Amino acid sequence: MSSRDEHAGLILLVEDNRQIAEMVGEFLERRGYSVDFAQDGVSGLHLAVSNSYDVVVLDLMLPGIDGLDVCRKLRGDAKKSTPVLMLTARDTLEDKLVGLEAGADDYLVKPFEVRELEARLRALIRRDRRQVSSEVLTVGDMTLDTATLRLTRGGQELTVSPIGLKLLAILMRESPRVVSRRDIEREIWGDTLPDSDTLRSHLYNLRRVIDKPFDRPLLHTIHSAGYRLADLDAETTATSHIA
Secondary structure, eight states: OOOOOTTSOEEEEEOSOHHHHHHHHHHHHHTTOEEEEESSHHHHHHHHHHSOOSEEEEESSOSSSOHHHHHHHHHHTSOOOOOEEEEESOOSHHHHHHHHHTTOSEEEESSOOHHHHHHHHHHHHHHHHSOOOOOEEEETTEEEETTTTEEEETTEEEOOOHHHHHHHHHHHHHTTSOBOHHHHHHHHHTTSOOOHHHHHHHHHHHHHHHTTTSSSOOEEEETTTEEEEOOHHHHHHHHHHHO
């Protein structure tokens, strides 16, 4: 396996189409990245679990184990938070939701431009390499420890994707202030903004984990303004006491 290039990154490319794999690999290596390859899901999962990559580029349709199962096992069984960029020929919102729910951080629809792939890789690597400040954030009965990435609500431990944790950290730090969609997207993806479905899909999956099983929602959409994370019941109680 190639050594990590501190200026670019170490990438695992899991792709069974040899022509695509060679094209992407050659381009990324010319750009200063080190690239490992796997042509099936079993080999890809083994490499992703055994090594420390900056990003795993994961095709959805793979022999052995498909990309969704690889991603689920990477997140669930192996507890690896390595950023995952999923490659897929499926471009419906439902397909994107399924991929993000499995734990993917971003996706790229085939056919794609390798320059866009590299831009998305750079954004994921920059985000993942940022220093994580050690703090415990609390909104209502939900707590996020940014050092250990442990998320609980009502004493129950919750599991969300790495992008979901980043979303929560942004919204919890600003709570109860409304954060615009544009500010959230730039904080997570930098200047390489995703398509319009990506943030909405992540928020949908986040709500499903942090709000749906509980009595009251904490994540709120403010029409034409953005999003806020707040315990509205507690705010109402506090306001009534002041009054």
